[in-house]
Amino acid sequence: MAAVGGDDVEVCFFSWRHALFGRYDIFHLHWPEVFVGRGGGRKARMLWLRAQALLIRLWLTRTPVVRTLHNIEPHDSQGTLSGNGTIRRFEKLTQYEIHLVPEPDRDTALPTMLIPHGSYREPFGRLPRGERRPGRITFFGLVRPYKGVDLLVRLFRGIDRQDLSLRIVGRPLDHELAKQITDAAEEDVRISHRLEFVPDADLVKEITSSELTVLPYRELHSSGAALVALSLDTPILVPDTTTTRALREEVGDHWVHLFSPPLKADALLTALERVRREEDPPPPRLEARDWERVRAAHLAVYRHVLGGGNDNQDVKSSDMKGSARGD
Template sequence: MTARPAAVTVPVPTDSTPTEEDPAAMSADVPAAAPRPFTVLQSFPEPRETTNPYVVMLRDALDAVPGTRVLTFSWRRALTAHYDAFHAHWPEILVDGNGPLKKAVRQGLFVLFLLRLRATRTPLVRTVHNLELPEGISRRERVLLRWAERATASRIRINESTELDAGTPVETIVHGHYRDWYAPHPRRERRPGRLAFVGQVRRYKGVDALVEAFGETTDDGLSLRIAGRPTSEELAAHLRDAAAADPRISLSLGFVPDADLVGEVSEAELVVLPYREMHNSGGALAALSLGTPVLVPDNAANRRLAEEVGDGWVHTYTPPLTGADLTGTLARLRAAPPAAAPDLSRREWADAGRAHVAAYRRARAALRR
């Protein structure tokens, strides 16, 4: 069991960035120049339609904090621009590339980037989206990512149940909701008996286990909808074979735009997320933001989420997932539907924006000391 990280006690500096003053401001007739904004470089490029909404909402929340400037990532900015902190989300993306040449160039740039952060004493702050390094990466990528870990000045976890070692300061800033993000898109009428998995289909998310468990049910009033882009043709073929064998299963195997995601989730009676490993889930928060209950593995993080949002919204099962888990959850949900909307008041993005800026400033102040 790893030790729970100690609370950060470093005070927030009142002005952790130097003020660039106009020499003429020494005159009583000329007002002093405004302080330079605290600038943070994010590890993602300018958002596109397929960009994870989490980082887009974070960028917007940071932009709304007075005195803060946000830069999205490019190698030119990383190596030449002025910024006060660097915030990494999935650093493995920075050492990967399409083809051996592009990957090698990126890895060389990554080395220069880490050296620049060290030379300028600029803090690297990392959000711990995943606890382990990605599978299937090369030895060189692993070495570079371990180096980035050692260079990290502060880590941000997005739920209180994530246990991290005590070697690097840890901040807790919970994952924000999606209510505002999805508000522009119309919802569909709820379809009784509809179970759904919506989101990118990765092996660790256990969609194959969901299909197998659904096959154990015999109720023709049930249906299973899987919408999302598989990460391999092998996964896609497996899902197509399953759907062909059971007319109650329907598929949409491709990128799911926001409008379609809102439709798929709001149409479901229950969203099922049978992840083999689950400590953070944007999928669960997306479903709850759209007023759809979820079924998730039983663990500390999901029990805490269930307590936070209120009765009837987060249902858990003990792995492996079975057909009885699906039908039993629907029965309980129908017998005692939620009495109120899920409570997501702890997950306002304005609060998250201010908390992130405070974390960046603490990391910079500590590193400079």
């Protein structure tokens, strides 16, 4: 993913050593839930202790926290008082919110800026594409329960079309879900998978080999995965929400197809037929997500938080930002 940098901004991607002992002017937070351990094992306790140390460091040094909101609520609730408390402490230290999509109903006393998720044309544009396979339907990204991959597998197996195939690409975070996928593939030759983290070059070939990317999420607010597919000129089928309707209006009807959750076979087949009707559509309109615009908007936020809009001010931002491909 392209970093948000410029002549007077140095982006330092997250490491515990740098977060706790390094120098930076702003801490840019994306997913506070990653600081919350699962269960009560040694790793979870160590993560909790590190998170508390980081919170203390940010508080003592008065380091401003900027947070980018990717979702309304965490996808995987940790369900512990200590975990929820850690997330709330990061929220209390936050001085500025960046929203990826319009959120007119969100009640916040903090200053906010709408900065759309940047497209992936810049980082992926140089990578070779695959050859389109007629009938290929692809899901990609982290395989997590809320994404509805289990439902997609079940409904696909019920479709009596030998000209169609389903490809699932990504690392599972749930062993039972992974087993459901592998079992289905053993019983249905039309289903194949690559259940691991996939390098960018391989991911580009996987996506561009399909006619349609299907994201059968049970809920969707913003999605990096949707933008990856659109950046590679691959139509998507996504839940019908306020934000996905806005995305369809932005990029073009041919590229964004909607379904009312839960996904059903008819919606999947209808989207595929609509994709096939228009053989040579104009590319998705992603100009508003150009990274130069995204960089300039982030720089404006950083300057505001540091007090001033001084164009000559050097800024270091410790960016707690991982890959957004699987969201």
